[in-house]
Amino acid sequence: MFKTVIRRAGKCAAVAAASLMMMSAQAADPIKIGSFLSVTGPASFLGDPELKTLEMYVEKINEEGGVLGRQLELIHYDDVGNASSARNFASRLIRSDQVDIIVGGSTTGATMAAVPLVEQAQVPFISLAGAVVITNPVKKWVFKTPQTDRMAAERILADMKDRGITKFGLISGTGGFGSSGRTQTLEVAEQMGMEVVADETYSGSDTDMTAQLTNIRNTSGVQAVLNFGFGQGPAIVTRNYAQLGMELPFYQSHGVASDSFLELAGSSAEGLRLPASPLLVPDSLPDDDPQKEVVQNYKAEYEARWDSKVSTFGAYAYDGLMLAVRAMEEAGSTDPEAVRNALENINGYVGVTGVFNMSPEDHNGLDPESFRILEVQNGEWKLIN
Amino acid sequence: MLAEFLQYLFTGITIGATYALIALGFTLIYNASHVINFAQGEFLMIGGMATVSLTAMGVPMILAVVLAVILAGILGIALQRFAIAPAKQADVVTLIIITIGASIFIRGIAQIVWGKEYHVMQNFSTDQPIEVFGAVLNSQSLWVLGIGAILVVGLVLFFTKTLIGKAILATSMNKEAARLVGIRTQMVLMLAFMVSALLGSVAGIVVAPITFTSYDIGIILGLKGFVAAAIGGLGSGVGAVVGGLSLGIVEAMAAGYISSDYKDAVAFSMILLVLFFMPRGLFGAKVVERV
Structure with a gap:
């Protein structure tokens, strides 16, 4: 009995020491990715696969060494499909969590509630909601991944x-x-x-x-x-x-x-x-379709990890996260202004939803052919x- | 022209028959206790959802239907026993609020057990629609109408030919007097909840192949059933049937001839008109105040 306790304590100490060493190896603070999603409530069919996708790929990116040599940290809240709580959570992400970028907003209502805050605080925001009003007219800090109606x-x-x-x-x-x-x-x-x-x-x-x-x-x-x-x-x-x-x-x-x-x-x-x-x-996409590989990989990885069917909505989160990562890599820092400019200039990013070509006039970057x-x-x- | 009219009429009668069955459930409980049971729609949902999930588990359709109806019956008894009976001295309004609470509770449980998706149920017989003078009729509509008619006749017989039925009637007319002649009124109340749960679940099952079914289907159908009962005059069986059918037909005609945007508006102005000119509904009992 006593022996096992000692042995367990020894193991714990070893794990703690190992993780301390790892932490000192990555002395830099993690990059904070904020998110508010409708994980429960009437729009849970959107938020649930979105959160699963974000969690899974943040983990994967971290295992592969993170972004700019720093680990990613996902901070997420559940807005229950309610626009006013989405606004509260967006404000918490900006003020107290001080995130570097926000990827979230499952519904158009939640997104539009957060837009004024984001614009004021000047934090890049990639929305996962559909309506055309989010990016038309163009708002300086707001981008989105789904196609419009x-x-x-x-x-x-x-x-x-x-x-x-x-x-x-x-x-x-x-x-x-x-x-x-x-x-x-x-x-x-x-x-x-x-x-x-x-x-x-x-x-x-x-x-x-x-x-x-x-x-x-x-x-x-x-x-x-x-x-x-x-x-x-x-x-x-x-x-x-x-x-x-x-x-x-x-x-x-x-x-x-x-x-x-x-x-x-x-x-x-x-x-x-x-x-x-x-x-x-x-599987029916032609072999020369640039999206084929991305789409197949996402589907396979998601279904293997969560044992449930992949959904189009989760793919919006995948594209949102990957666009954020790519923008930070291109900007070479997490400086909001630099990341925003990099986002706006992303060209030819092949995602699950489509091929994104952002521009100052188009913060969605997709064409109907996607x-x-x-x-x-x-x-x-x-x-x- | 005729084909068009018939098409709207078929649509209206089918959905109207469902409203009528729900309205009958409202009427039964209202008669026995003067409570408007807003959990009536949930019985409908339980019937449909239980049948779907049982058949998905491999239970034969007929057995699944029977089990679902029994489940709803038990739920009806439980609702009366555990929610209504403990508050027996309370106001009717309080009891009505209790039923609203119960309906939210049942819906919540259903959401956890069955999830939030819509589910399909197969037509009872062929998927092939029937053509009548150029209009088409879903074969399931005949089931809805047929079973609705059987239930109505069955209810009439139950109330006029059986002792239990007469006991319920007696209780609804005068609770005190019924108790004096030896009727156990609590028992009667429980029976009324059970029968109305059975009615609701059967309605939910026959209509599920047309409307699909999900954990929240009871909200809107229950509300429409209540409207039908109010048009017919709460407490009148004939009124519930007439109210349900006319509500369904008016809705379908409004959607067809005026505009689908005004469909619900037309249906709801119909209640306003009826209640304005006949405050007790089309077939409501005249209330004579004894001094």
């Missing part, structure tokens, strides 16, 4: 045009995602000389959209249907669409680009198209272009 609309409408479609019916959810998507679609359609001949909506809790779809079907001249929405609504629309026997080409938005949508919609989803991250089809158009064939995603 406008790009999704551009990509879908371009694909329609390729198929000779100029008049289509739109059905969208009345939630934030759907209504923003609707506005962007109407604007893009006008620019591209296309016509939205039917414009229907449904609310997030609706359980049957047959009436709206019947209206679209009875509109003369409609050649295709686009559904912009999020959650279970689009799956119900898809099912109703099949029940009504509608045969027009059918499009969904990137809001439902996940395997769980396929599960909900079942065989009704056959033949529909949507814009999505290449992460859904890592979305791949996928079609559902035999219950699986198939890469179209």
